[in-house]
Amino acid sequence: MPELRFRTNAKVERLIGRELITNNKIAIFEIIKNSYDAGAKKVEITFRNFLPFRDNNGTIVSDTRSYIKVCDNGKGMTLDEIKEYWMELGTPNKEKNRVEHFRVRDSQIESIARRVNGEKGIGRFGVDKIGSSLIMDSIDRHLSMRTIVKFNWEHFNNTNKLIEEVPCKYKIRNVPLGAHSGLSLKIKNLRDLWSQRDIIALKRSLRKFLSPIQAENDEFKILFHYEYKENGKVVRDSEELINDTFDYLKTNISTTLDINGNGFYEVYDKDEIVEEKNFNFESKHPFGAVELRIFYLDRYDKSIFSKKVGLTTREYGNIKIFRENFRILPYGESHNDWLEIDNKHAQGVFRTFATRDVIGYILLSYDPEKGNSGLRDATDRVGLIEDVPEFDELKNFVWMSIKILQEYVFNREKARAKEAVNILKIESASLKDDVVQMVSSFKNFVDKTEMPKTEKKMFYKELSTYGDELLRKADVVDNASKELDKKITVFAQITAKEGILYDMLHTIKNKLAVINAQIRGFSYQLDKLNVSISTTELDIAFQSISKLVEGALNKVNTSRLRKIIVPIDKVIQDVVDSYKPRLHEEKIEVLTILKSQEIMIRCNPEILKNNIFENLLDNSVKALQSINSKKIIIETEVDNSYVNIFFSDNGVGIIESKVPFIFSLWSSNTDGTGIGLATVKDSIEDMDGQIDYVELDDTNKKTTFRIRIPIIKNVGD
Incomplete structure (x- = not known):
């Protein structure tokens, strides 16, 4: 034809x-x-x-x-x-x-x-x-x-x-x-x-x-x-x-990933490696070998950067992509937040970076041996083809590094703040000693002079008044430093990785789940026994939520941190009892093996219940959704001066590549916000405790966390 x-x-x-x-x-x-x-x-x-x-x-x-x-x-x-x-x-x-x-x-x-x-x-x-x-x-x-x-x-x-x-x-x-x-x-x-x-x-x-x-x-x-x-x-x-932009920036993370998903990262601070780890990045859509380096800039760094480059960090851009030595536009330009960094920062301003806080680069290759073929240039010469799963996986990989750097920077700043307070405490104590010594020296000097007794008496009175005033001011400084120390601790705990709003909402969400479970549980009992249902549990749950909301508006009140001595078994049993209706609805069997009778710990019971155990229970419920025979096992044992709490479930488990980052911000294995475990970790550390992910050779325990909390042997301690 x-x-x-x-x-x-x-x-x-x-x-x-x-x-x-x-x-x-x-x-x-x-x-x-x-x-x-x-x-x-x-x-x-x-x-x-x-x-x-x-x-x-x-x-x-x-x-x-x-x-x-x-x-x-x-x-x-x-x-x-x-x-x-x-x-x-x-x-x-x-x-x-x-x-x-x-x-x-x-x-x-x-x-x-x-x-x-x-x-x-x-x-x-x-x-x-x-x-x-x-x-x-x-x-x-x-x-x-x-x-x-x-x-x-x-x-x-x-x-x-x-x-x-x-x-x-x-x-x-x-x-x-x-x-x-x-x-x-x-x-x-x-x-x-x-x-x-x-x-x-x-x-x-x-x-x-x-x-x-x-x-x-x-x-x-x-x-x-x-x-x-x-x-x-x-x-x-x-x-x-020459692109020498990054030569003087001191706080950064360097991450490499090979074509098989084997990775390694190093966190640098002032040219020293402060953290390093091997990891495996599992992906259904591998994007190949990648190198990246991301730098954090504090206020001083930003000032120097602007003088050196002639642009603010916001004008310069954020994390850029290079392939074989050249930029791939528009990624990392000032108007291009391809990683949605500012969006996540807006959701949690206390513990996340904004685009103005980070700059960096990602290195890709055309080399077939590097396996980047899934990341292809767009036909208009601007950017990569983004509607492919490889591009989404690349973004996930970059965010993994951002989270690690965020965690390090904010922990460092918290430590620096505490160090500054400690210095203030030392200086205020030294000031009080100096005042006492100065007043004593003046008195000794006056005693040796030929001054009339009436004048000496008047001088001693004025000197004593002046010394008392100095001591009072020193006490004000000392009390202020102690209160500031409390505020720092409160703020760190309040933010619990994502600020006041997230801490409040996450806890309220768990409480609402309890209420919902109670309602379903009572309906179940009504159908089964045909009797009237007491609203006591509902009233208690609602009152608890009301207190949480009210408390969230006044979270800088240091009384929130007040710790008391309580029996650990009772706290665990109270949490399990309040969750039973929901667990029954989800057909989850709960087994408690408590070998810590009469063991006392010092904690804030509400934080132990709401921030720790309810978060762990909520995560387990999500992980067990696709499992037929669902089990949660809570065990305790005494280990010298600590009580160990093992919290296990037989759910879907945690992907190996995510294990190193489960306590980091935004890390989630259950389609949640990724804040719960970060909150758990901070709360336990505030009790001088520790939480670890442990692997047990037991098919009924796909995921196990071990919590270690110091034992109070004498109630008067």
Whole structure:
């Protein structure tokens, strides 16, 4: 049957050039990326015949004589390669040959294997966005020929022609003595007026395009030249662009993940490793090997950063993605919160970072051995294809590292605050000693003088009054430091990883579950026994919630931390009894094996019930939803000066890769908020206790937590 075939109008060049590539910065970036793909170790950008810089950054510094030249020392092209690759739209050459091997002439001949970035075959047309005229000068890798091609992009505006009907003239020349392979692009008839601000912004962007890892900067360099005339002489300002943004930031996490999901992280503080751990990141949709580094900036760091970079951290952006040495836009730009960091910060301002608090980078590769093939560039050259599960898993992996760094930073700040209070206590005690010693010294001095008795008596009275006043002020400082110490502890416990609101809501949610279970339980009893139901338990539960809500509004009252001595068995039994209706409704068998009769502990009973046991019970109920024979086992045993509480269930268990992070913020294995276990951990540590996840060789105990709480042997302690 007859066939139809597409034809390509010359207008398509404009569509994929100046219209698809939206600004000059992206256009120059595309050119530099092509230089990298060509094996270049160096690319030079020269702004020639521009005007001198003035005080006003808005000053226009380009005119009709200005042009931009981009030169590299890559493999270059022969005439045949220009015809076959450069002159063909969407050529698949780079996509087929993801690894290129080059012989680059520098001080010596060396071989470079490099993963290419481009794969769409359209980046070359970005030069049309910059200027309407191009002179391409190419020397191939074998130094066999020099090819010069002239392009007038305005000729492609003729819609009466097909793109292959628009001629581009070329000439062949001998290779000059001492020349090296590479490509030179001279872009004339600039389409836009360039201001000082535009050039400064370009350099700033190119710095951010480069990898912040110094080893990679050594492999590929960008040199920037700016030429202008001043007093009749040509002045050339040159600099190497380097991304050194992270060199001075001291608090950060470095995480690596290999293609098999084996990972390792290190937390650094002032160039020292303060925490490190191996882990396994299990994923149904692996995204390959990844490296990342995330930096935390406090107020001082932000101030230095702004002076060094010329931008605030909010203006600079947050966590950026690099592939083979180059930025993938728009991730991490100031307007792009691709990880939804600020959204989570808004939900819990006390214990989470905002985008202004973190910057960092993620390193991906085109290397098939790294397994990043699921993270592909979008067709419009901006960003990655995001509607794939690999991209979501990448975000989960990044958040894992953010959580670890958050946990370290906030624990560090809490420790620093307590240290400051301790110093205040010491200084106030020293002040009181000094006052007493000073008053005594003055009295001894006056006793030895020839002063009349009446004057001595008056002096002693004034001295005593003055000394008492100093001691009173010292007591005020001492009491203030003690109260501040309590407030710090209260605040740390109130926030319980996510602030007042989350602490309140999480506890209320558990209480509501109890009420709901009681209602269902009473209905069950009504159907079964046909008797009246007492509302006592409901009244108690509602009153408890009322107290929680009221208490949440006054949580900085240090009486919340008041601890009393209670029998641990009674606390456990009370919690189990209040939960029985819900557990019955869920068909969960609860077994309590308590070997801690008459064992007393010091705690706040409400916190022990609400923040600890009810959270653990609530998590178990969720974990047991898909299990047929559901069991929760609570056991206690005495271990010297501690009571051990083992809390187990035979639910779905915890994924091995999540075990190291279960007490971290937002970590959840039951589709919850990920706050419960963080609250449990803080509350237990406030009692000088400890909670650990333990693995037992028992099929009835898929998940087990061991809680250790100090025993009060003498009630008067």
